[in-house]
Amino acid sequence: MGEDGPIIGEDGLARPPWAARDPLLREYYDTEWGMPVRDEAGLFERISLEAFQSGLSWATILRKRPAFRNAFTGFQPDEVAAFDERDVERLLGDAGIIRNRRKIDATIRNARATIELRADGGLVEFVWSFGPATTPMPRRVSEVPTTSDESIALAKALRSRGFGFVGPTTMFALMEAIGIIDTHLLGSHRRGTSGIWPG
Template sequence: MSAELIVGEDGRVRPVWAAHDPLLRDYYDHEWGAPVTDERGLYERLCLEAFQSGLSWATILRKRPAFRRAFAGFDVDRVARFGPADVERLLTDASIVRNRRKIEAAVTNARATRALRDRGGLPRLVWSFLPPAGPRPASMAEIPTRSPQSEALARALRAEGFVFVGPTTMYAMMQAIGMVDDRLEGADGLIEAPGEPGDAAFC
């Protein structure tokens, strides 16, 4: 078996990055790679991937409950109505990532998401860039950080007014929401679909 895979105490095979931290292990087992096809779930993933830029994903997962409280459960309509006072309020919230550009991006992207509804909506746009299925990678070195589809998706989102949606960030989101299967060959798959509202149907 690859040195990049570890057999856990439960007998499941996971990549090294998901083998030790209980939070990452649970995320890998139950969520990473599960299809996300609803508006709120995709909007939340867009926001979390943007906040993750420059930080570890474990940090974002630990702060996710706080992000959900701060951004009204990632309700698109409610966040789209946030104004300057809300941005300033969030900048004082130590439980989230206090970055003005990222907070403002969440508001901008909520408004852009709302504007897409009369043209099929965010899920239709995102999933229109679904790449053809390919073989699972044999090693981490085979996993790209971007793809032609993530580059095209980033361009399409920027054209619709979205921000913080670069091709690398979009590729990470595509992995997380099940658009590409980058689980290493030999690793176990999802145990079950996520159970939280917006998890499977919610990144």
């Protein structure tokens, strides 16, 4: 179907163009993208990485993911929430991550906001409550939306709880990545594998 539709790999499996060539992206697509994430640290990590990805390629973030995990203590919210100015300076000096002060500051603030959400059921329940009644059924990459009513509402709700770098497009990408919606192309070998949406 060309560069906009599924591409059949040498293994005979169909993937979207973005996951068809780079081995790192292919592994991520085949094993992780679109699968449900329902633990607090895992979801906090995804929100953090989506924020750092803003304006960059996801491949860049994936390559730096081990360094991010090391720099942000495994994305344990309690530990990140305790970061102070010395930690910010340490992070700004860490060439292994994206050294953007606004994004670093937002990650620390988001860790604190994650802790505060525990009193209201927690981050996982909060984010998953914005799941839609239906999911997209794209045949081509150009048919995949970049926002939805739910991602707009989630972004607004998270901002009201103190989160930053959680715009509607970023939250739509999060919802795709953690299985709240299924935007695997029809025909992809991963369509329906989340167990939430039918293939």
